[in-house]
Amino acid sequence: MSDDQDSGDRAATSPSGPSRRTVLGGLAAGGALASAARAEGADPLITEVQPWANGFGDGVDATPYGLPIRFEGDVIRRNVPWLTADVISSINFTPIHALDGTITPQGCAFERHHSGAIELAKPDYRLMINGLVERPLVFTYEDLERFPRESRVHFLECAANTGMEWAGAQLNGAQFTHGMIHNMEYTGVPLRLLLEEAGLKPEGKWLLVEGADASSNGRSLPIEKALDDCLVAFKANGEALRKEHGYPVRLVVPGWEGNMWVKWLRRIEVGDQPWETREETSKYTDTLADGTARKWTWVMDAKSVVTSPSPQMPIKHGPGPMVITGLAWSGRGAIERVDVTIDGGKSWKTARLVPQAADKALHRFYLEHDWDGGEMLIQSRAMDSTGYVQPTKEALREVRGENSVYHNNCIQTWWVKPNGEAENVEIS
């Protein structure tokens, strides 16, 4: 964060409110501060003419492509440096704690690269389909735009999301525990149409999908899924994919682990067996307690998390009305219901869902709550359209042990203290 933005933050919060640092440092006084503005008489922000009310703002074209206003400068992707050796093959986290609604803006949607985010121009883009097809083909970007198109909203969750939490409560923040996820509206060509164009041979049961970057990130994809709902996408949230998300073309594999959504998609080979690539053997396999590992764990189980309050989103206003909100999703279908507890699971209330049901997409939930100022153990529990109920961490560990790394969809607990701060904890 630059000094400029920092001072901007301070200017914006003065004189009506404290700086962010003051708030986090002195949360106990938070309730008092909020009401102080009322007790000290008339608010100068109202009684005095403010600069923005008598001069001009920016003209059009001040920012031909706009970024969030500087006061939102801390709503950004962040990484956890100790997780990986290097930023080239690494991951960062979506600031889900600070977002609302369900769509993730591309600019803060998490990144995961295996050889860095490459720059590949549309004129240089080629997509090859070969192997067990009647007609091995090469498509240009323009060719893809001529196929019938679909637009659909889907979440992408990294299989390692929440992976650091298997053996204990580790990271303090929904961004870090659950931020390897984003949710966008993708526009692209159904993969099925491209395969039909090349003419699938009947013995073709598997695809190898690979990217143009040095890692290639090759993955084997069963033909049933390829013909079901996969998209070869070139737009997200209405605009071109960002470089870090695979510009100009990536694969969308709804409901399945993010590693399969190959970026900079350059080749699809049809075969009669899986390839057992590095990313589906040495990685993205789930080691069980006895040392055997599950492979091909493609589907993302139903999961949810409260995004606020949470460690990065403490309650600053003291007791009274508040909104508990979070996200829920399932790779098996839509979310039917999300229950929320504030007493560590002794009793639960059903939250409101927006939208009510969306297939393999993020859902937002809200629970209006009148906080008495006491401590809370907040959890959310998702139930999907197949009847699957998000398990507790304990229940998951009983089946899988603590060495799985991937596919941790357990119920998350935030301990909210009377001063409004929240911490990542485990409970009995």
Add this chain to the structure above:
Amino acid sequence: MSKFLEASAVIALLAGPALAEPLGLGRPALPEEIAAWDHDVRPDGQGLPPGSGDVLTGEELFSDNCAACHGEFAEGVDNWPKLAGGFDTLDRKDPVKTVGSYWPYLSTVWDYVHHSMPFGNAQTLSNDETYAIVAYILYSNDLVDEDFTLSNENFLSVEMPNAAGFIEDDREAVELPLFSQPPCMENCKDSVEITAHASVLDVTPDDGTDDAAAVEPAPEDQAQAVEPPAPEPEPVALVEAPDPALVEKGAKVFKKCAACHKIGDGAKNGVGPALTGVFGRQAATADGFKKYSNPMKEAGEAGLVWDHDNLDAYLADPRAFLPKNRMAFAGLRKDADRAAVIAYLQSFSQ
């Protein structure tokens, strides 16, 4: 395939656009184009090209191309992947998953090394070199003897220790019944205790909003503060600013170095020292870098300065220039590559 997939496939077929016949888009992929891109290798050996390589050749190649990150004995450096050892750890806490202890198929190793390694310089290893490096990785895991030669002929006869260690996803059978019970809503438990706190570990990165700038001085200032006076200042002072076109070319060559060396404003030390300001700097003096070899330290103390000629000689053959130094890099054989990368380094020392 699962029931849900079959069901959703039917829905997709009804709802999505369908092609009655091909649209005639795209063009035929030429055989030489397919050959250029299709070099994946499967467990059954499909895709494996003719060739061979032995352990000793592999050891040398590994040292030059892989050891900087993976260690001379494939034991792994810092946070980079360990490729050897870890046997009998898979059922313990924090299992060590290496090629020997975990990878079920040798084809995966060959495929990945050939396509994606060395890190930052992918798709440069010949087929024979790949066979040799894979042979060395097997050797470093005690799976073959040092006189072993791996080839397409004997490839399928190599047995991977953890080949039987994987099962297909069984969540549908094992977990779905467990996790599909109607959940409790009231009086679900009598008491609740906190059993673990994330704050105890304290491994969450700082939000970065407040004090980051104050804590870390700008790396450039640091470099200037610790940079000793160059023993022989003349060569540096007389060097002209590098040609921008050469610098640009050097940026591409530098990708071979980037796995270990960072450069530019704020560049931090990695496996190798940060190279911002290295041009004209005394050897072994990158701020905060603690992993210099003794020969490198001694050379620096004796007055070795990274001017153009010394960089050129070092990069041409790092081991000949300074025996037993730690940089695991074979060197840049082409004069033009060295000239470009030196210009690039120089552009960060202005």
